[in-house]
Amino acid sequence: MQVAPVLADTLAATEWPDSPGLEALGLRALLLLLLLGALLWGLRWLQTRRLGGVPAARRLQVLEALSLGGRRQLALVRAGERVLLLGISDHGVRQLERFGEDEARALVEGAQGRDFASIFRRSERRES
Numbered sequence: 001m002q003v004a005p006v007l008a009d010t011l012a013a014t015e016w017p018d019s020p021g022l023e024a025l026g027l028r029a030l031l032l033l034l035l036l037g038a039l040l041w042g043l044r045w046l047q048t049r050r051l052g053g054v055p056a057a058r059r060l061q062v063l064e065a066l067s068l069g070g071r072r073q074l075a076l077v078r079a080g081e082r083v084l085l086l087g088i089s090d091h092g093v094r095q096l097e098r099f100g101e102d103e104a105r106a107l108v109e110g111a112q113g114r115d116f117a118s119i120f121r122r123s124e125r126r127e128s
Contacts (some may be wrong), residue, residue, distance in 0.1 A: 015037070071089065
């Protein structure tokens with residue numbers, strides 16, 4: 001008995017489902033991309049809801065920095081509602097001044113167009 005012709009006849013007589021055409025594959029790819037986009041949007045929405053309903057924003061902002069030479073500098077940093085004057089050196093970071101909400105607002109608004117040295121002098125005068 002010859003197996004090959006019988007097998008060939010059986011395979012030829014079997015009805016095979018039509019393979020999807022290019023249009024069907026393109027539609028599937030488009031649906032997959034839409035599904036992935038919706039998933040990413042949903043994850044971003046959950047992230048913002050978990051952070052109090054606002055998108056994650058930078059909580060720290062360097063308003064101004066002044067090099068003092070020798071790897072030392074002063075930095076005016078906004079941390080939430082506070083503005084801090086920090087001294088930075090090889091030995092670490094030290095808080096030199098902490099401004100309240102009203103002081104910080106006046107300081108930052110007054111700093112527009114002013115150099116850091118004048119802001120620092122204002123801070124020194126306030127301590128005296």
